[in-house]
Amino acid sequence: MTAAPAQGRPTGTAPIRSEAHRLVPALLFIALVVAAVASLGTPLITSVATTFHVSLDSAQWTLTIALLSGAVATPVLGRLGAGPHRRATILTTLAIVVAGSTLTVLPLPFAWLLVGRAAQGVGLGLTALMMGVARDHLPEERSAATIALISVVSIIGAGVGYPLAALLAEFGGLRAAYGLGLLVTALALLAAWRSLPAAPAGRSAPVxxxxxxxxxxxxxxxxxxxxxxxxxxxxxxxxxxxxxxxxxxxxxxxxxxxxxxxxLVDVRAVRHPAVAGANLAMFVGGSGMYLLLTLLTRYAQTPHSAGYGFGLTTFGAGLVLIPFSVLGFVAGKLTPRFRTRIDGPLLLAGSAVIVGGGFVLFATARSTVAELLTAMGVLGFGVGSFSAAMPGVILAVTPQSETSSAMSFNYVVRSVGYSLGSALGGLALAAGTPTGRLFPNDDAYTTAALLGVAAMAVTALAALALARRPAPETHPITAPPGVPGRGRSRRTGD
Structure with missing residues (x-):
């Protein structure tokens, strides 16, 4: 017997294809843009320091403040996105990002640049809302694949934005690089205004x-x-x-x-073993993934005078990220197909092992650029697979109406994990830097890589423990006719 379609979801084949044709590219583009724009601070830190005559520590805040504002805005936007005003929330948030992007381009003092970067970071909270739109307005199979790709592009966005921003900064200056952010965020706002539908009627999600x-x-x-x-x-x-x-x-x-x-977040739902296990895996795994990403780019830019490294320019280091982005996207496309044959937790465990393999490659073979590119490609494939599998594990036990809120919490966990991974990498390299020297010893990178191997081993074990649990008897069902917009979880034996 065919289940009744959820309210707000197209019912005919032609409307489905027509809506998906416009909606899916818009969702992916918005998720890619907000991730790429938030990551613009990474390749531009040195340029900010020289342009505004501030220290590197102060310039680092152009990245940190974007991550902070994104982490704070994500759960709030997730709750707003679960209500009837999701479209207005998305458009308003993108307008804030565009305003922030404008501030980064204008010739204003450094403090205004930080304000602009904070406004750009708010856009990171939109990723979970894009997943909610996909789940509400696309057929089930299409929505699962789209949600997986949204999760992937939200991570590989850094690999897309990094080389472009570095190239513009190298040849056009800092303002030209930030001008790229203004252009793409304006296009994202236009895409959202033209393509995103309203949320299903009947929902209520007060903050x-x-x-x-x-x-x-x-x-x-x-x-x-x-x-x-x-x-x-x-x-x-x-x-x-x-x-x-x-x-x-x-x-x-x-x-x-x-x-x-x-x-703001359904804490009781977070206690569900599948959700709790997935968030634990995201926290530890995110720490390891970001740790390796920062190690690889920093190693690539270390000058030959340090006794190792390749002395690449900011743009050259950005090009090293291309295998990460390409293979991450490939993994994101393949993972939903594997999901029909392999349980989500097992996919998470396998992805963690692949990322751990990237750490091992970096720890044992990094004497040539080709070896560095190989490690970056392995990292990208593992991260892409991990990111694509994660939403399925959480959403399998999450009501449809709570998609944005549940994934928002997961992205907060990811942000904290990324920050911890960056800090761990910095501490490991700082501990391996002799007094009076600017660059750490080569062995410090090996030590940091071993920390990453340990993190990914913990992630794989957590995912395997989740896979060993009996299959949950909870599954989301769509709202029946007459009960608009509320997906429910039905449990047997409660």
Whole structure:
């Protein structure tokens, strides 16, 4: 017997094909743009420091502040996206990103550049909303493949934006590089205005303001502590105090979420073994993935005078990311096909092993650019597969109406994991840097790579433990006629 289609989902073959023809490219383009624009800070840090006459630590904030604002905005946008005003939320957020991109281009003081970068980072919260749109308005098989690709392009966006921004900065200056961000975000806003449908009727998702403020405060402290490595070495007592404050804020947030009838994140759903296991894998795995990504690009730019490295320019280092992006996209296209034969947790475990293989390659063979490109390609394929498999594990036990909220929480976990991975890599290299030298010893990269191998081993074990659990008897079903817009989870035996 054929199940009734969810409200808001096209019912005829021709409407489905017509809508998908416009909708899928728009969703992928928006997810790619917001990820690429947020990552623009990475290749431009040196240019920012020289253009604005600030220190490299200060220039680093052009990247950090975008990640911070994205992590804080993601759960709020996810909750708004679960309600009736999803289209307005997406358009307003993209308008904020365009305004921020304009500030980065105008000849304003450094403080305004940081404001613009913070506004650009807010766009990172749109990725989960793109998944919610796909799940609501595309046929089931098409939506699963589209959600997987959205997850992939949100990660490989850095590999796309990095070389383009570096090339523009090298030949046109800093403003030209940020001008690229303004152009593509304006195009993304136009694509959203023309292509994105309204959310299904009948939904209600009020934002718990108290919970949003508590989560924002806790995440700001966590990501700040992970990103500012000098704080731990110079002001240990202050760093510990901030860490305690972060834990307290997050604990109070959890209590608040459990007691309110309008939680920002459904904490009870997060406790589901599949969701909890997937988020644990995302946290540890994200740390390892970002650790290797930063190691490879930094190693490529290290001058020959250090006794290793290739002395590549910023643009050259950006080109090293091409195998990462290409193979990541290929893996994202292939993974949904494997998903029909292999359980999601097993795919996560296999992907973690592939990323771990990239670490092993980097640790044992990095004497030529070809070896570096090989390691980057292996990393891209593993990351692409991991990212494509992750949504399926979570959404298999998530009501359709809560897609944006559930994936938003997962992306917050990913952001924290990325920040931790970046911090771990920096600490490992700093520990291997002799006093008075600018660059670490070559062995420091091997040590950092071994940390990554350990992280991916933990990720694979967590995924395997999840796979060994009995198959859940919970599955999302669409809303029956007369109950618009609410996907439910049906459990047997409750």
């Amino acid at each position: 718990n303001v108290t919970g949003a403020l508590l989560l924002a405060g806790g995440l700001l402290l966590v990501l700040f502590l992970a990103g500012d490595r000098s704080l731990w070495s110079r002001h240990l007592a202050g760093a510990v105090a901030l860490a305690v404050a972060a834990v307290l804020l997050l604990c109070v947030w959890v209590v608040c979420e459990l007691r309110t009838s309008t939680p």
